[in-house]
Amino acid sequence: MDKRILLVDDEVEVVNFLAHFLKRFKIPTLKATSGEDAIRMYDKDNVSFVFLDIQMGGIDGLTVLKEIKAVNPEAKIMMITGKADTEHQDKAKELGAIDYIIKPLDLVDLKEKIDKYILQG
Amino acid sequence: MKRDYRHDLEKTARQMILVHRVDTLIRLILRTIMKNIRVKHSGIFLYDKYKDEYVIRVSKGRRGIKIPEGFAKIKKDNSLIRYFTDKELSSFDQDFLLYNRINYYLKYSRSKGRSDLVDFLEDLKGQLSLFQAKACIPGFFRNDLIGILFLGAKEGGGVFRPEELGFLSVLASDVVMAIRNAWLFEDLNKQLDKNKKLFLNTVIAFATAIEAKDKYTSGHTERVVKYSLIIADILSKTDPGVSAEFIENLRVAALLHDIGKIGIPEEILNKKGILTGKEREFIFKHPLIGANILSPIGEFKEIIIGIKHHHERYDGKGYPSGLKREETPLIAAIIAVADSYDAMTTDRPYKKALSKDDALKEIKRNSGKQFNPRVVGAFVEAFEGNKI
Numbered sequence: 001m002d003k004r005i006l007l008v009d010d011e012v013e014v015v016n017f018l019a020h021f022l023k024r025f026k027i028p029t030l031k032a033t034s035g036e037d038a039i040r041m042y043d044k045d046n047v048s049f050v051f052l053d054i055q056m057g058g059i060d061g062l063t064v065l066k067e068i069k070a071v072n073p074e075a076k077i078m079m080i081t082g083k084a085d086t087e088h089q090d091k092a093k094e095l096g097a098i099d100y101i102i103k104p105l106d107l108v109d110l111k112e113k114i115d116k117y118i119l120q121g
Numbered sequence: 122m123k124r125d126y127r128h129d130l131e132k133t134a135r136q137m138i139l140v141h142r143v144d145t146l147i148r149l150i151l152r153t154i155m156k157n158i159r160v161k162h163s164g165i166f167l168y169d170k171y172k173d174e175y176v177i178r179v180s181k182g183r184r185g186i187k188i189p190e191g192f193a194k195i196k197k198d199n200s201l202i203r204y205f206t207d208k209e210l211s212s213f214d215q216d217f218l219l220y221n222r223i224n225y226y227l228k229y230s231r232s233k234g235r236s237d238l239v240d241f242l243e244d245l246k247g248q249l250s251l252f253q254a255k256a257c258i259p260g261f262f263r264n265d266l267i268g269i270l271f272l273g274a275k276e277g278g279g280v281f282r283p284e285e286l287g288f289l290s291v292l293a294s295d296v297v298m299a300i301r302n303a304w305l306f307e308d309l310n311k312q313l314d315k316n317k318k319l320f321l322n323t324v325i326a327f328a329t330a331i332e333a334k335d336k337y338t339s340g341h342t343e344r345v346v347k348y349s350l351i352i353a354d355i356l357s358k359t360d361p362g363v364s365a366e367f368i369e370n371l372r373v374a375a376l377l378h379d380i381g382k383i384g385i386p387e388e389i390l391n392k393k394g395i396l397t398g399k400e401r402e403f404i405f406k407h408p409l410i411g412a413n414i415l416s417p418i419g420e421f422k423e424i425i426i427g428i429k430h431h432h433e434r435y436d437g438k439g440y441p442s443g444l445k446r447e448e449t450p451l452i453a454a455i456i457a458v459a460d461s462y463d464a465m466t467t468d469r470p471y472k473k474a475l476s477k478d479d480a481l482k483e484i485k486r487n488s489g490k491q492f493n494p495r496v497v498g499a500f501v502e503a504f505e506g507n508k509i
Contacts, residue, residue: 013189020185104176104194107251 003048004028005118008038008064009080010056018051021110027118035059044072049118052097054081054088062091069096076117143167143303147179147268150296154270155181158285162186162253162273166195167300168266173197175269182273188252200245205259206266217286218257220249256281258289260297267297317418321373324414328380341463342376348459348500349375351508355499362451367423371452374427378456381411381428393470405440408432427452431460434491447493454493458484458500461491462509477509 005027007015012033019029030047032038035058042050050068054061061079068075079092079100089100098117101110147165154163162182166175176194180187195201205215213226223246230238249257254271261267270293275281332342353371357363382390385403389396396404412429415421430444430453437445439457449457465480475483481504488497503509 011189013184013187014192016185017187017189017192023185104191106196106199107193108199108248111251 004030004046006030006032006038006042006047006050008032008035008051008056008061009053010034010058011053014053014080021107022114025114025119027114035061035064038064039067042068042071042075044075048076050075050077052077052079054079054085054092054100062088062095065092065095065097078113078117143300143307144178146299146303147296150270150292151179151181154272154289154292157288158272158281159276160255160272160274161276162188164188164252164271166269166271168268169194175199175202186253186273193252195248199248200241201248201257201269202266203241204245205257205261205269215259216290217259218245218249219281220246220255221280223249256286256289258286258293260293260300262297262301267300270296317420320418324380325376327383328377332379341467342379344463345378345456345459346372346375348462348503348509349455351503352455352459352496352499355502356451356455356495360451367452370423371427371455373421374424374431374452375456375459377411377415377424378428378431378460379407379411380414381407381409383414384410391470395471405432409441423452426450427456429453431456433457435488435493436490439491449493451493451496454496458492458496462500477504 005022007018007022007029009015009018010033015031015033019031022029030041032041035056038050038052039059041047052061052064061081065077065079068077073096075096076098077096079089079097080103081089081092081100082103085102089102092100099113101113147167151163151165160182162180164177164180164182164187167178168174169176172194174194174196177188177190177192180190201218204210204213204218214222223242227239227242230242249255249271252271253273255274256272258270259266259268260270270289272281272289328342349371350368353363353368357368385407389400389403392400408429408431412425415425415428427450430439430442430449433439433442433444433449433453434457435446435449435454437443439449462480462484465475465483466477468474481501484492484497484500488494500509
């Protein structure tokens with residue numbers, strides 16, 4: 001796979017963990033710890049999938065979602081959200097997110113979503 | 122592993138008893154473990170009774186391998202949980218689970234033709250490799266699995282030695298005991314908080330009832346709270362002591378500043394003429410009565426001070442204690458200005474209201490006499506900024 005997965009979360013530990021997790025399945029990644037960086041780094045020729053945290057300081061996840069979708073309506077984006085975030089989850093779906101995972105997440109669920117959306121793509 | 126692990130164990134056990142907050146406790150435990158057994162990462166799953174699942178509450182380790190705290194969980198039906206809790210699996214060692222040992226269990230199960238066990242064990246291997254755990258130690262309290270400690274691979278490879286596993290098992294049972302205590306303590310505090318809130322709300326209900334009794338002052342309390350908070354807001358810009366906590370105490374004190382009037386007969390409160398000496402004594406008592414009502418709860422100390430001293434004067438001629446100048450705590454000095462301003466600008470049985478501007482003049486005139494000059498300064502600033 002030449003294209004990379006873009007990981008966006010303002011918690012650097014989360015980004016590092018996801019990168020390492022995906023590396024175990026031989027999936028290369030790009031890391032961004034802010035909405036601004038994510039928008040800057042997104043490039044539809046280089047990025048095949050995005051993991052995007054909803055709650056970030058600065059530019060929030062939903063805005064990043066909108067921006068990336070504007071650049072590439074086909075972009076595949078999975079939101080990461082906290083449990084109490086249902087209104088944002090619905091909004092994300094509306095804005096075209098492909099799915100979302102809720103923290104704390106079951107790693108089994110994460111693996112299943114990776115299988116479903118990335119490894120089969 | 123260091124030879125004095127026993128010493129560390131005892132030291133940790135002693136410290137654990139002192140720690141009441143669960144997160145601090147398990148962080149301490151993980152630190153002790155990482156100090157004695159060098160592994161790439163470790164963490165503790167703790168049972169969440171509201172969601173009926175196990176969440177990673179604490180973790181340590183190498184960048185990327187370490188699972189962020191609060192990020193991952195395992196559900197109750199996960200094979201790892203079942204391994205430790207399912208009675209049918211008691212032929213396996215349920216005191217701890219070593220990843221490498223699962224292959225032995227698999228061999229055993231295959232030889233017995235137990236395909237169900239084989240499936241279970243394969244799944245178990247998968248679970249452990251998802252978060253790269255090489256060893257898992259359960260923490261039980263009686264029959265409840267409270268948590269699971271997991272360790273990643275040792276730095277430099279190597280197996281977990283019997284004395285290390287022994288150390289971890291002992292730690293796990295001490296840990297569980299201490300966590301149980303911490304949970305009970307947390308529950309107790311929550312209950313105490315609830316009781317405090319109930320008490321406060323009851324007192325506030327009384328305050329509302331009192332205001333209804335005193336027909337000339339409907340809305341007075343609300344306005345005193347409003348003015349007090351506006352003054353505090355301005356003061357907070359230059360005074361670090363005016364913190365969020367101070368402001369919350371001020372709000373409650375302002376809300377309850379006249380609660381002592383419950384002890385004053387209505388005829389005196391609503392009297393049109395001048396009060397006799399005896400009648401005035403009643404009025405002078407109300408700050409003390411108010412303070413007394415709240416005295417059962419120690420945490421309300423600041424609030425009580427605000428209520429008790431809201432009639433002190435800067436020149437020391439106030440009541441009940443005759444405090445002078447800066448002796449009067451700020452919380453009370455603020456309420457004093459807010460209370461007086463509202464009294465001036467509303468009709469009372471014994472006098473008519475002043476205009477806002479005249480009332481401001483009065484306040485300014487009494488700066489340094491009746492009122493704390495710093496508070497007056499903030500009040501004037503608020504007035505001129507059209508906030509009052």
